């Protein structure tokens with residue numbers, strides 16, 4: 001148990017440091033007071049309707065939004081100095097309220113999430129958010145966190161077992177458990193800052209594609225309302241809903257004031 005605790009706190013420190021590296025782009029600041037006001041707005045209107053549509057509808061919506069978004073995203077990828085500017089969207093026909101992205105530009109949208117998104121603009125916001133993770137290189141960062149977590153977890157658990165006088169076989173088994181634990185913690189460490197950065201990039205991606213940012217922002221209200229429910233990984237890995245609502249509004253103002261419609265790099 002003790003070894004487990006040590007492993008957790010050390011890994012938290014590693015990921016913390018990595019997270020402290022900051023984001024590549026300047027994020028709009030959100031105060032606690034602003035987040036609190038937004039939370040009150042959400043509470044005042046708790047209605048959370050669903051708009052279930054069929055596979056064909058979702059597939060066609062994803063395809064037409066895909067064309068719009070990817071046609072105009074090039075300059076943002078260039079600003080981010082990434083060659084990861086190819087996106088492959090997948091519709092996942094299950095009830096999980098989730099969307100996620102993986103290596104190779106693959107982006108998965110679950111029906112469970114889409115059912116809550118009323119319009120093309122709102123679906124586009126979810127798609128652009130995942131594109132933001134790709135553009136900012138979060139997938140690679142997260143994978144290296146997972147690997148690092150697995151390595152440290154494995155070393156610590158195996159080492160603790162040997163120190164505790166365990167047989168080599170037991171120590172190996174504990175090392176394996178430790179690696180699994182480390183990988184899991186790494187998985188949860190898509191940091192709040194990375195999520196905020198993905199939202200900011202999404203605002204620019206949508207604006208360049210001519211998509212109405214106010215309407216797209218409905219997605220963040222849905223997510224804030226879903227926050228109170230039990231649902232998939234977004235709840236654990238993403239910033240609190242009201243904070244994202246405020247950040248989104250600020251991102252809209254920033255995009256509108258921007259002359260080149262490109263996100264601003266953070267100071268090195």
Ligand SMILES: [Zn+2]
Pocket residue numbers: 129133195198238
């Ligand atoms: Zn995300």
